[in-house]
Amino acid sequence: xxxxxxxxxxxxxxxxxxxxxxxxxxxxxxGPRRRREAIFTELRDGLEQATEDRIATGLAPDQAAAAAISxxxxxxxxxxxxxxxxxxxxxxRTIAWFIATGPLVGIxxxxxxxxxxxxxxxxxxxxxxPVIPLIIAAIATAGPSLRPxx
Amino acid sequence: MRPELLxxxxxxxxxxxxxxxxxxxxxxxxxxxxxxxxxxxxxxGTVYPALHxxxxxxxxxxxxxxxxxxRRRAYHLTPAGQIALSExxxxxxxxxxxxxxxxxxxxxxxxx
Numbered sequence: 145x146x147x148x149x150x151x152x153x154x155x156x157x158x159x160x161x162x163x164x165x166x167x168x169x170x171x172x173x174x175g176p177r178r179r180r181e182a183i184f185t186e187l188r189d190g191l192e193q194a195t196e197d198r199i200a201t202g203l204a205p206d207q208a209a210a211a212a213i214s215x216x217x218x219x220x221x222x223x224x225x226x227x228x229x230x231x232x233x234x235x236x237r238t239i240a241w242f243i244a245t246g247p248l249v250g251i252x253x254x255x256x257x258x259x260x261x262x263x264x265x266x267x268x269x270x271x272x273x274p275v276i277p278l279i280i281a282a283i284a285t286a287g288p289s290l291r292p293x294x
Numbered sequence: 295m296r297p298e299l300l301x302x303x304x305x306x307x308x309x310x311x312x313x314x315x316x317x318x319x320x321x322x323x324x325x326x327x328x329x330x331x332x333x334x335x336x337x338x339g340t341v342y343p344a345l346h347x348x349x350x351x352x353x354x355x356x357x358x359x360x361x362x363x364x365r366r367r368a369y370h371l372t373p374a375g376q377i378a379l380s381e382x383x384x385x386x387x388x389x390x391x392x393x394x395x396x397x398x399x400x401x402x403x404x405x406x
Contacts, residue, residue, distance in 0.1 A: 186367045
């Protein structure tokens, strides 16, 4: 790993500074986990490259890391810049989830509200599923994904 | 350079930087800085979201590569991005010509 290269060749301080910056940033990113992880990986690569470039121009490693971090902008500013994109990703995922699960939940509600003697075959099979616990389970599953921090 | 001057032009500039060939995010941002002679010195971390927005708009695309054991995201222009860049160039030529003509120091015709 590049971060390991930085650490072994130059002591641990630059690596620690980069890690501290990245964890500060990660704490301020909100949105789907996979998107946040991809952003984290991409920015870590950029930050390490920026540090290495500065070391190559003759800066001491800890100065190079500090310069790279200051060039990247404060974690708050970077997180703010990403907020719009992450909110969009989150909204798209939530809508997709509703579209995927809506019909099933709808069938359960219908079965709950219209218990009748017309249940045969597949309908009877679906009706045999305890509806209320399933609706509760569906709401419980949706809960975490409805929170932006999830 | 005042950031509000850059607003609205950043997308075209990013597309232009990617025109010669694929680059990873950090290299794109460095090209922006060096290509402008340091005038466009944005905080690096705030340019990545602009790249992501362009990708969502279908103007650029990205793929992950592993370079020296490091996972790296490289961006390239899509055909739609190439078209958008040509349009932005034509628009900018028109706009900059008009602004230059108006901002040029000159003696206005006397109104009397």
